[in-house]
Amino acid sequence: MPVRALGLFFMVLLAITVSEATLAVGALLVFALLLLPAAIAHQVTSRPYTALALAAGLAVIMTWLGITIGFYTGYPSSVCISLVAFVSYVAVVGGSRVGEWATVKRSADIP
Amino acid sequence: MNVIVAGVLPPFTLNLWQDISAMLQYDFMRQALLVGTILSVVAGLVGYFVVLRHQAFAGESLSDVAFTGALGGAALGFNPLASLLGTTIVVAIAMGGFGERLRGRDVAVGTVLAWQQHGGCRCARLVSSSWCCWRSP
Numbered sequence: 001m002p003v004r005a006l007g008l009f010f011m012v013l014l015a016i017t018v019s020e021a022t023l024a025v026g027a028l029l030v031f032a033l034l035l036l037p038a039a040i041a042h043q044v045t046s047r048p049y050t051a052l053a054l055a056a057g058l059a060v061i062m063t064w065l066g067i068t069i070g071f072y073t074g075y076p077s078s079v080c081i082s083l084v085a086f087v088s089y090v091a092v093v094g095g096s097r098v099g100e101w102a103t104v105k106r107s108a109d110i111p
Numbered sequence: 112m113n114v115i116v117a118g119v120l121p122p123f124t125l126n127l128w129q130d131i132s133a134m135l136q137y138d139f140m141r142q143a144l145l146v147g148t149i150l151s152v153v154a155g156l157v158g159y160f161v162v163l164r165h166q167a168f169a170g171e172s173l174s175d176v177a178f179t180g181a182l183g184g185a186a187l188g189f190n191p192l193a194s195l196l197g198t199t200i201v202v203a204i205a206m207g208g209f210g211e212r213l214r215g216r217d218v219a220v221g222t223v224l225a226w227q228q229h230g231g232c233r234c235a236r237l238v239s240s241s242w243c244c245w246r247s248p
Contacts, residue, residue, distance in 0.1 A: 008204065010160065011169070015203030017157045018173045019196050024146050027178040031171050033151060034158035041155075042162050052159055059155035063147040071134050077143065 029078040033059055036085040040092045062088065169206050172224045176202045179231035 021030040037058040041051040066081030073080070134140055161170050177199050184194020 010164075011166075011203040011206055012200055014157055014161060014166075014170060015173055015199040016196070017153055018170065019177050019199040021150055021154055022174060022177045022181075022195065023192070024150050027174045030154070030174045030177075033154045034170055035162060035167055037151075037155045038158035038162040041159060052156055055159045056152045056155035059151035059158075060148055063151040064144065067140070067143055067147055068131075068134065071140065072130075077147075081147075 025081070026078050029082055032082045032085050033063070036089045037062065040089055043093050043096055058088075169203075172206075172221075173199055173203060175224055175231075176227055179227040182231050182235050 018030050018034070021033070025033065038051075038055045040058055041055040045051050045054065062085045063081055066084045067077050069075075069084065070077040070080035135144075158170075161167060177195055180198025180202075181191045181195040183198070185191040187194075
C-alpha cells in the first residue's frame, strides 16, 4: 500500500479543493466549511461511511441556512455560513464534552 | 451599537413557502445555492479525512497560500486563477513531502505562512495601485 504516495495525493486533492472553494466562498470560509461539519460528524459517530454522509449532509444544510439568513439580514453569505457552522459546532461538541464532564464528575462522587 | 444592514431588505412574511419562492426567483440566489451545494458536499467529504489525519493546520495554511498565490500571480501578470491553483498545488506537494514529520515542523510552516501573508499584502498593493515592481511607474 503506497502510503507516502497516497498521503501526497491527498494533499494535492486538498489543495485543489481549497483553491476551487476559495473562488466560490472566499479564503476565510473554506477553513470553516472544511473542518466544522467533519468535526461534528467525528464527534457524533465512529462509523466511517455514516460520518462521511453526515459531514457532507451537514455541510450542505449549513450552506443553505447560511445563504438564506444572509439573504434576509443582508450580511455577506460567508459570515452567515460561518456563524451557523460555529454555533452548531459549539452546541454539539461543547454539549457532548460538558455531558462527559458531568457524567465523570457524578460517578467519581460514588464511594 | 451600530449594526450594519443592507439598504433594502426583502420582505419577510411568516409564510415560509412564499418567502423561499420569493428568494428563489432571483437568478443569483439560485446560482449561489447550486454552487454552495456542490462545494459543501466536496468540502464535507475531504474535510472528514483532514480531521482524521490531524492536518487542520495544513488546511488553514493552504487557504492563506491560496490568497497569496492569487495576488502574486495577478501582480506578476499571470492569470490569477491559474496562479491560485499552481501555488496551492506546489505548497501542498511541499507539505506532503514531509509525511508524518509535519508535526515537528509547525514552526517552519508558520514562518513560511507569515512570509506568504506579507508577500500577499505587498502584491495586493501592487495590484490595486497598478504599480509594477520591475518597471518604473
